Amino acid sequence: MDNAIYIATTHNCAANLAGEAYLLGQEYDHILYLWVNDPCIVIGRFQNPFSECNLEAMEKDHVQLVRRQSGGGAVYHDQGNLCFTFVGKKDVSSKEENFKIVLDALRSLGIEGELSGRNDIVMQGKKISGNAFQTTKDKFCHHGTLLVNSDLSVMGNYLTPSSSKLASKAVKSVASRVGNLQQAKGDIEMKMVEDALIVAFCKAYGPTEIEEIDFLNFPESQRDFHLFGDKETILSKTPQFSHAISHRYSWGEATVHLDIIKGVIETARVYTDCLDTNLVPQIEKCLNSVPYRKEALQAVVDIEQDERVLELVSFLISQL
Template sequence: MDIKLGKVLKRFTLDFALDMASLLVRAILTIAVVGLLFGQDAAFWLRRGSRRPRPRPQPRCPDPTAVLPGAQTTWDDTFTFMCPDFQVIRRIRSAYCNTARDRVWRFDCESIPGVSVFHELFWSGWVNNYGGIMNYQCPFNAIITGFKSQHNDGREDRRWNVRCSKVYDMVTFNNVLSNVTNELGLPGDYNVSDGFYLRGMHSYHDNDYGVTKTEIVGKHRKVRHKRVSEGTPSHRRCFSSAIPDSGGVNTRPKPKGIVYRSTSTDPFVNLAFEDWLYENQDFTNTDILLLWRNEPTVVIGRHQNPWSECKVKRLQELGIHLARRRSGGGTVYHDLGNLNVTFLTSRDTYRRKQNLHDLVTALKGRWPSLDLSVNKRDDLVLNDTYKLSGTAAKLGRKTAYHHCTLLCDVNTQALKDVLVSGFDGLETTATASIRSEVINLKDVDTSIDTKVLGDTIAEYFMTNHQGQMEQVCDVDPTSEALYPGVGKIAEELKSWEWVYGKTPPFNICLRKPVNGLAVPLGVYMKVKKGVIVDSYMECPLLWVSEGVIQDIGYSMRGRRFRAVDVQAGLEKSLQSYRRMSDDERQFAERLGQFIVDKLV
């Protein structure tokens, strides 16, 4: 009975499935026939209920020259524009396309009256992030002469790189900020006013700027708010006058000038006083000229290696100081026959090359026979051959100083003796000095000495500032009452941690020739921040055991790269290693003494 009922149910299920399939086929055929009769395909009737409108094609941006005659860029492109030689930007025009969400640009340039050369040309680097605020002004009284720009499709914005150009004898003043030069989504056209020059730009980018647009759809009026994002911000530009049109005469009032002459000859005190002025003096309306001399000293740059720049051990034997200054540049030798000159100013009025040209003018005005010039490395040279002065600078956010040496009557024999490395196998990435032939001014004109040289420079400095020679001040930089904190700075500059510990990482190999060996023994060390972080030896195992070699290497690790520390480590190693034979101990002691003698 159960078997028969199962067969009946199975047959009923099969018949029902066949009937439903037949009905579905008939329905599809009916829809297809109706679609053919009415000229539409079946897909139209299947999609009819969704009521989704087809996307409208986006209008393309017109040709750039159609919306901005003479346009020099295209939509969404990366471009670089530079004015022709000796010209600056005078007019900026732009047009906007909502589809590309970008602007096209046209820049017009013209010459500056009386200017036939730019002494410095430099790019700022990117001055804004995509979507961020831009607020940039060319430093050092420079003027804008070009732009680079990149567009980002995702952020629908541009970032900018500014080309700045500088003329040494040009000083900008009367800085003013223009009105908004274009509204969001609208064309822009800005002409720089007569007598003014473009120095900077301020802008913002607005992704959420709403534009209300009314559209009629069927019989219903609907208001749609569309987001409009400009491909570049609306710009407010910052301008300042550089050279008036009245014959090119500079009407900027002279800044106040002060001349300090240090009574100290301690190199650490003088370097500390220089840095104290940099940190504590207000240079908004005042420039300072500092004249100073040092006892015999080798002064290395902030990022240099003393062991690769000079004979450190020889300096100690001769009683010559070793100092590391806080500015960059190369190594110089000071003694009382050398005059050091420091120009301290605000960052905006910093002018390194102009300072050097002023020195040339001052010296040639007093001694016309001197054939002085400034070379490409910003050195003062005599007869285009002999170096008289090295130069370096430190630039801060608001202040800056530029200092240089003047060889008047220096002990050139000592200079040549100590300014060579005492190590052959030293490898370093530290800044290396450029060796040059030097000469003393006194060798050219015997009437020149450091006192007359300083007075000549101070007098010329005062002619360019509001001040009199009577205002040249002899100052004692060790006075804590007048200059609180100078002593602390001097102690920092004198410390081992500063002079040696600030040395960039280096590797060194000390080699000791040994009779009977074709290859000398090698002691290898890796040094970071003046501390030996790794060391090992190359030595024949026939002379000493491998354990002794390893122990000598381990004994120097973690110790300062100086004689007293290394010697203490070697002595401790020799005392603790008891399996050493007498010959091994004698060899280890001689090798240790060789290493210590090489260090300071």
Template sequence: MENYFIESNAYNPWYNLAVEKYLADYVQKEEVILYLWQNQNTVVIGQNQNALRECRVQLLEAEGGYLARRSTGGGAVYQDLGNLCFTFVASEERYDVEEQLKIVMKACQKYGICSHFSGRNDLLTDDNRKFSGSAFSMTSRGKVQHGTLMINVDVNKLQRYLTPTQEKLKAKGIASVSSRVCNLQELNTGLTVDGMRAALRAAFEEQYGRCTELSLDMLNNDKIQEYYKMYSSWDWRYGRSPECETVYSHRFTWGEVEVNLKLHNLIISECKVYSDTLEVQFPNMLEGLLLNQRYDIQNIQIPEFHKADEELAKQLKETIMWFSGVWR
């Protein structure tokens, strides 16, 4: 039996998820790996979630943040450098969720923090506030449990990014379940992320025996680059969102516009526009521009118009500019 430990020194979620996938795809029989990592200013959504329902995506990205989609289920989480992510990768015969969570609980006990399991594979404080949640997956080689540890997360940003805008969105995805959350520093002000890293490694060795630390040099390979491209791609992060319907409306100086959309993998598959503008061609023209576009409408080209149609062109440009910001 072999026990391994590895830490990432990167804060990019797409890279860190790529490393996790690499470890899961290449774990050997009788092996268990503890992998620790952190993401900077990131919202991570579950594999089957609708990105637009879970997060103010454009606001997050405008402020330098990342949207990531993991390959496990569960809800959306906000992560920054006050959070520590842990992953247990194990061959099937060594995988044991209860034993793995005991390692996290032991690490917390080293700082005088008592905790218990909940029915959703979360860890709660004695007063039933959540500080850690886990999700799970499996490969042909083994199984994966990964989770978060809130040590000193910026809760204001958590609420800022994870609270969706009030739009008429009827989504078929899985909405995150709101939970009362707690930063562990509230229970022990001396706890730091580095301290928790050390405590987790110590608890891991207490549970399984001495471990070998894997070199970061092993992560410089083509497979991780391939996985990074997948996790960072628009198709993975947005295109896997479930089908949904959404309606937006806005009043301009020249009239009111209502845009009704049906999205499939966040591509506009159906579009109906209503307006009281005097430009009678406007609704049909806008529908033609939006149909089959990505929802972030990054590539819309407004055609050239005859001088007599300058007002129509102006209205289309104003509408496209407004619509490009509605999913902030």
């Protein structure tokens, strides 16, 4: 069999996912790809970042937003989390074989993991690995995570949306109890887990050469970077959703109902007890066709002169 092992040297998640897409097109029977990311939130292909993430907190803390091509829920990555990818020809690959390699690697470190549900690995009742799958015409891609010593305390800062009431047709994440491998093996290090996976892969498929690769500066992955890491591209691929925001302003109470399509406010409707009947159409007009982004709404604030409209739009900005 013709096999390959790649280790990413960059910690940019979008670049590493673009690299994974590149590897999906390579003619190997089996590929093991190992990668570690800087802090980021990775959402599934059909998820809504507005309902999954606290975008304001992420921007403040420089946590990258990334959309992968596989399904599943939103997850937090940092340099305490090892990502692994198996790419193989469909006729010689299966998730069962891949899971066996991961479990064998853990067992070699003295850690007993077990499969749970369709795509998780648990240890002592806590989820240590989430997995997702993607199939092309002739390839099977299985990627997953292994929480080694990740900072689990900050996950809730970024995976809890700050918005008030949001209705979306997108896939929702399922909350899980998560844990680190460090809880079972106090002296564990990332390199130990990488080495264990490599040994288990070679045991399954034979000795394989290891190649380090920088996908941030690799031409083929640079070409596809925007698909995974460009914020405008990610938000434009957001499934249609609606967002209703209620608040009491100095001029009255109002609920703003926004229909968002491809990340743009398609329709704004305002319900209020304000006595000025001219205010509602004024607000709706200034919001329609505006990208649902802080920067775009701030541009509305910069040119709007009515203090009541400024107050409302400023509050909308605070909810993003």
